[in-house]
Amino acid sequence: MSLDTNDLIRLEVNYRGIFQKTLAKHISTDVxxxxxxxxxxxxxxxxxxxxPQRNGVPCANFAYxxxxxxxxxLEAEASAAMDIKEAELVIVLDDTMVKxxxxxxHYGIRPINEKVISGGTILFVSSRTPAELSKLFERKSFSYRxxxxxxxxxxxxxxxxxxxxxxxxxxxxxxxxxPGIASIESVLSYVKSKYKSDQKVxxxxxxxxxxxxxxxxxxxxxxxxxxxxxxPGWKEFEEGTVVRAVKRGFSLGPRGQNRNTDFxxxxxxxxxxxxxxxxxxxxxxxxxSCPDEAFDPTKEGYYxxxxxxxxxxxxxxxxxxxxxxIVMVNEMNLTSNESFYNQxxxxxxxxxxxxxxxxxxxxxxxxxxxxxxxxxxRVEKPKAFKEVR
Amino acid sequence: xxxxxxxxxxxxxxxxxxxxxDVDVFAAYxxxxxxxxxxxxxxxxxxxxLDAEYxxxxxxxxxxxxxxxxxxxxxxxxxxxxxxxxxxxxxAIGVTATDRLPVVALVGNRALDDPGAFGVEHNDALxxxxxxxxxxWASTAQEAxxxxxxxxxxxxxxxxxxxxxIAMDGGYLTHSEHLVKVPSKExxxxxxxxxxxxxxxxxxxxxxxxxxQANEDWVMEIRRQNYEAAKRSRGVIIDAYRExxxxxxxxxxxxxxxxxxxxxxDVVLIGMGSASVVARSVVREMRNEGKRVGYLKLRWYRPxxxxxxxxxxxNVRSVGILDRNFAMGAPDNQAITSxxxxxxxxxxxxxxxxxxxxxxxxxxxxxxxxxxxxxxxMESGRTEKVYWIGVRx
Ligand code: SF4
Ligand code: SF4
Numbered sequence: 193m194s195l196d197t198n199d200l201i202r203l204e205v206n207y208r209g210i211f212q213k214t215l216a217k218h219i220s221t222d223v224x225x226x227x228x229x230x231x232x233x234x235x236x237x238x239x240x241x242x243x244p245q246r247n248g249v250p251c252a253n254f255a256y257x258x259x260x261x262x263x264x265x266l267e268a269e270a271s272a273a274m275d276i277k278e279a280e281l282v283i284v285l286d287d288t289m290v291k292x293x294x295x296x297x298h299y300g301i302r303p304i305n306e307k308v309i310s311g312g313t314i315l316f317v318s319s320r321t322p323a324e325l326s327k328l329f330e331r332k333s334f335s336y337r338x339x340x341x342x343x344x345x346x347x348x349x350x351x352x353x354x355x356x357x358x359x360x361x362x363x364x365x366x367x368x369x370x371p372g373i374a375s376i377e378s379v380l381s382y383v384k385s386k387y388k389s390d391q392k393v394x395x396x397x398x399x400x401x402x403x404x405x406x407x408x409x410x411x412x413x414x415x416x417x418x419x420x421x422x423x424p425g426w427k428e429f430e431e432g433t434v435v436r437a438v439k440r441g442f443s444l445g446p447r448g449q450n451r452n453t454d455f456x457x458x459x460x461x462x463x464x465x466x467x468x469x470x471x472x473x474x475x476x477x478x479x480x481s482c483p484d485e486a487f488d489p490t491k492e493g494y495y496x497x498x499x500x501x502x503x504x505x506x507x508x509x510x511x512x513x514x515x516x517x518i519v520m521v522n523e524m525n526l527t528s529n530e531s532f533y534n535q536x537x538x539x540x541x542x543x544x545x546x547x548x549x550x551x552x553x554x555x556x557x558x559x560x561x562x563x564x565x566x567x568x569x570r571v572e573k574p575k576a577f578k579e580v581r
Numbered sequence: 582x583x584x585x586x587x588x589x590x591x592x593x594x595x596x597x598x599x600x601x602x603d604v605d606v607f608a609a610y611x612x613x614x615x616x617x618x619x620x621x622x623x624x625x626x627x628x629x630x631l632d633a634e635y636x637x638x639x640x641x642x643x644x645x646x647x648x649x650x651x652x653x654x655x656x657x658x659x660x661x662x663x664x665x666x667x668x669x670x671x672x673a674i675g676v677t678a679t680d681r682l683p684v685v686a687l688v689g690n691r692a693l694d695d696p697g698a699f700g701v702e703h704n705d706a707l708x709x710x711x712x713x714x715x716x717x718w719a720s721t722a723q724e725a726x727x728x729x730x731x732x733x734x735x736x737x738x739x740x741x742x743x744x745x746x747i748a749m750d751g752g753y754l755t756h757s758e759h760l761v762k763v764p765s766k767e768x769x770x771x772x773x774x775x776x777x778x779x780x781x782x783x784x785x786x787x788x789x790x791x792x793x794q795a796n797e798d799w800v801m802e803i804r805r806q807n808y809e810a811a812k813r814s815r816g817v818i819i820d821a822y823r824e825x826x827x828x829x830x831x832x833x834x835x836x837x838x839x840x841x842x843x844x845x846x847d848v849v850l851i852g853m854g855s856a857s858v859v860a861r862s863v864v865r866e867m868r869n870e871g872k873r874v875g876y877l878k879l880r881w882y883r884p885x886x887x888x889x890x891x892x893x894x895x896n897v898r899s900v901g902i903l904d905r906n907f908a909m910g911a912p913d914n915q916a917i918t919s920x921x922x923x924x925x926x927x928x929x930x931x932x933x934x935x936x937x938x939x940x941x942x943x944x945x946x947x948x949x950x951x952x953x954x955x956x957x958x959m960e961s962g963r964t965e966k967v968y969w970i971g972v973r974x
Contacts, residue, residue, distance in 0.1 A: 195866055195949070221588055221758060236588075237757030240614075240699060240944065268862030271757055271855070273946040274700075425973040433696050 196260065197269055201372050203255040204279040204307055206293070208286045208462065209244035211347045213251070216244075216285065218359040220253040223366065226374040226382045227257045233266045234258070240274050241296065245350070248460035248503060250293035254279075257373050279307040281370050283362060286345035287318035288462045288523040290328045292418065297455035301418040303330035310334035313369045315403075317343045317358060320524065322406040328527070331413035339405045341365050345462060357395040360387070364399035376400045444491045446531035451501055457484065458529065461504030463520040466547050469494050469536045470579045471517050478508035478518060488533075496533035510558045516575050525550050544577040582829060584765045591754035592617030594722040594761045595687050595747065598729035600631045601769040605656035605776075608636045608647040612666040613699045614689035614755035622659075641666040645673035645686070652682040653783045653791055657733070657776040660684060663751060664691030667705045677744045678713030679803060680792050681810065683736035683776075684744045685729065690854070690905075691751040692943040699751060700944015703854065703906040706748035707882070707917050713807045715745045715814055716882040720857040722759035724880070725749050727831060730764070734773050734821045740813045742778075748882070750905075752944055753855035764829050772828040815884050837886035839878040842868055843893050846875030848959040849933075851890075851922060852903030853879040856940075856947045860903065863952040874956050879918075887925035894926065899959045900933045903952075905941045913937075913966050936963045940970040947971065 203223060207216040220236040227234035234257045238244070242251035256270035275295075284290070284304055292301040308314050313336065316325055322338040346358040360383050367376040374382075376397070383396050430436075441450035467478075472494055479487040479495040486502040487495040497508075504523065512518040536543040553570045589597070596618045599607065609619035625631035634656075638644035641662045648660035662670060667688050677684055688706040692698040706716055717732055719725035725747065732745035749755060764772075783791055795803060822836040834840070841861050843849050850860055857878045864876045877893055879886065894900060904916035912920060915937035923935050938955050941947040951970050958968060 195862070224588055224758065235757070235759075240752030240756050264858055265862045265865075267759075268859040268949060271753060272859050272948050274752055274944060423973060427974070 195265055195269065197258075199259045199372075200261065200266075200269065201257040201281070201370060202270075202276055202279040203257070203281045203283065203366075203373065204276060205253040205255070205283045206285065206289055206304065207244075207251055207253070208289070208345070208460075209242070209246050209249040209251050210350050212285050212345070213244040213350050214353045215346055215348045215359055216251070216253045218353075219283065219362050220255045222359065222363055222382065222386075223255040223257070223373060225386075226363065226378050229382055230374055230378050232257055232259050233261055233263050235263070235266050235270050237271060239295075247505065248462060250289060250295060250459065252295075276307060278309045280309060280312045281366065281373070282308050282312070282314040283366075284314065284316045285358070285362075286462060287316050287320060287325065288345070289459070290316070290325050291459060291523070292329075293459045294455070294457060298423070299421045300454065301456065301459055303416050305329045305332065305413075308332070308336050311336060313337040313339055313405075315339045315341070315362070315365055315369060317341055317346065317362070319344060322404060326406075326408050326412045327414070329413050330416040331410065332408070333410055335410060336408050337369070337405055338408050339365065339369055339403050341399050341403050357392060360392045360396040361399035364396035365403040368400045368403050369405070444489055446488050446490065446496045446533050447498065448488050449485075449498070451498070456500045457503050458500045461502060461523050463504050463506070463522055464499060464502060464526065465497055465504075465506070465508050465518045466521045466551060467495070467497065467532065468517050468544060468547070468575070469533065470540055470544055470577055471514055471575065473514055473580060475513060477511045477513065481507050481511045483507060490533055494533060496531055498531070499529040509556070513560070515557065515561050516555065516571075519551050519555050521551050525552065540579060541577040548574040582765060582768045583762050586760055586762045588758045589722060589761050590617060590756055590758055591719070591722040591725045591749050592687075592689065592756075593621050594726040594759075595729050595749070596621035596625065597761070597763050598726045599659045600625050601764060601766055602657060602730060602733050602773055603631070603766075604633050604659045606634045606636065606647065606651035607659040608638050608644040609660075610638045610641050610644045610662065610666065612641070612663050612691070614691065614751040615661045615663045615666065615687060617689070617755055618661060618687055641670040642673055645670035645677065645684075648684045648686070649673055649677040649680065649682055652677075652684045653680065653778070655776065655778055655782040655784065658684045659686070661687030661689065661747075663689040664693055664699075664702075664705050668693065668708070671708070674709055674714070675712050676792070678709075678807065681742045681807070682744060683733070683742050685732045685736060685747065686744065687729075687747045687749065689749055689751045689755050698943045701750040701752055701854070701905065702942050702944070703748070703917075706746055707906055709746060710883055713743060713811065714883060715741075715743055715811070717745065717747055718853040718880060718882055719747065719749045719754065720854050720878060722754065722761045725754065726761055726763065727825065728880075730769060730773065731818075731821050731825055733776075734824070735814060735817050737774075737776050738817045738821075739779065741810055741817050743807075743810055743814065748854070750855040762831075768828055772824060811884055818881065818884070833880075835889060837879070837881045838889045838893060839880060840893055841865075841876045841878075843875035843877050843897070845873060846897055847873040848899040848901065848956060849875040849877055849894060849897045850901045850903055850952070850955060850959075851877045851879065851918070852905070853882070853918075854905060856903055856905065856952075859947055859949055860952050863949050863956070866949075867953070867956060872956070872960070874960075885921050885925070887928070890922060890925045891929040894933060895929065895931050897931065897933045899936070899963075900926075901936045901938055901955050901959045903947070903955070904937055904939050905947075907939065907942065915967055934963070936965075937967045938970050939967060945971050
């Protein structure tokens, strides 16, 4: 007579360190309290190997809910592992994670919908439509659901929680998507008693009503290009914790530099730098300052970002002395990791035209250019193509 | 009697205990999972819930020195670390015991990592098992809180005056959330008398010097004193649990061990820490299937509960040890807990077969399936003295 775990509901909350750590914790803890209020057993934990105190790093919290298991049996079932293999409901707090994530170097790039089971649901906080999102993640052999609540990735903070209601909105959506976790009535009365704020109650209710749901069929999504990790046994490891270095090699031009192919880190990015090669003065500052050595120097003396390795930290945009030359752009505005420099070489003026249309109107102008600290300005008429050489 | 019952992580639970005993000095240097406690304590200080000197040290060695010195001037002190941080503090850790200063330290168990491993492994805490530290081992967040409160009471008792380590599994216990009952300050005040070193306190009004040069003329006598104090701690622990129950109503059947279906069991698994939750669940499941299995959890590792273990295992045929630690080249190549259990059983009338299961190192999961496998190996007659469970072959 083994333990009956049929009614176990597993929830995965994917978020990015550092700014969503407190938010994710709110959600997983609140789920436990709400489930308790319905007389269920529930348990939550965070993936211990994560680095949520580091910017952009993908992290996860989990919650488990059961109607029949005792607290101790639920904990024995749920807490023995530090990661989960499957989930009935996957929540994604930053939609750029739809392009995949690297939980650990040796795991490669894994799809965000990896854990969703047949008939399960993946929920994004996003201003994109379900169809726009589902064409970016892995194709699965079964049907399940994708849902969205409108919003940009929350930056609610780590030490100080800047409340943007994302926590209670997600709770409201959970009640709609999997009432087995909790009913909307329970969610609303929990939110009311915890926050004593009608606005928060309203936010939860509105999310419950407005969550968009669509079916994901086995035809949707892409064939995931990255292999599943296979970890070697103890006899295959090199003794003394030795890991062989990447083969040395360097030539000028895009993808000219040898880098670690097992650990790319580009998925940490919520925005990426876009370079206007035409106005670049070849000062070398971006290349020299990039903490991840993501720039490939080109024959012509420019610096091309290798987007597979760029973490989107924004450092290069901060140091570039030429106004509007490197601009950070929302990652969701772009799909490919191909070299921009090749595109530029082919046709410089049409490249500039194209990236200006992608960049959007909002630009952060760094302090050394404004002299008054970083400011965000709206650019109605971007700088025209102009080769400096 | 209780101020709240809330979902909190194991490190939060310890931080609440530290707040409730109203520590005077605590020192910190960040390392996961210990960092969780320092975060929470920093918040208590910032919010005015705890009036204490919070000293951020330049490393674990200084951190433990700070704790030791604070304790010697009569300040109630708290420190802690994990894994290699704990090792870095080892010089201070050794001397705190020799100086008989009742510092309480959290050791959030973590692998002794070179390759950046944060996962639980018990070697860090076990390294101090012979130095004159008492070691309490928590397997739930509530126990972590209870153990910390009890640790101050036991360590500071004039019959003991020894430092106490609170061991707790990194990740599984420190970073998952559990419902914890937090006692009120008044109740804790009733349970825990104010800290006093009596005439051993280092103070201008009480001119003394602590730990002067002790050469071959003194060391053996000092060790003998510590040895007696460790022996006396048993009785003090029993008293403390009795008092804890009478003030707070929290009952533990036995301070040192926790038995689940051991009495009529044929095979028994012994372990400590968070894997106990999984083991207990499997035992209940196998009992339902009619299997005569049991689980024995160690709650104190120093003093080691030899008497309790002998009594508990007097009719058992086969014993398995869940060792979340390693001991390279040790007797029979078994790991640390096996040796302590076997040596306790040598004085027993019953000599069960002892099988060592090395599992869960570096935070590797110990699943229900694997615990079952251990019971099955014990039941069907083992062919090896040691099994590595969960290693990738
Ligand atoms: S944003 Fe710029 S500096 Fe940062 S990793 Fe990418 S290329 Fe390098
Ligand atoms: S910092 Fe700007 S101007 Fe200098 S090389 Fe890089 S892109 Fe060109």
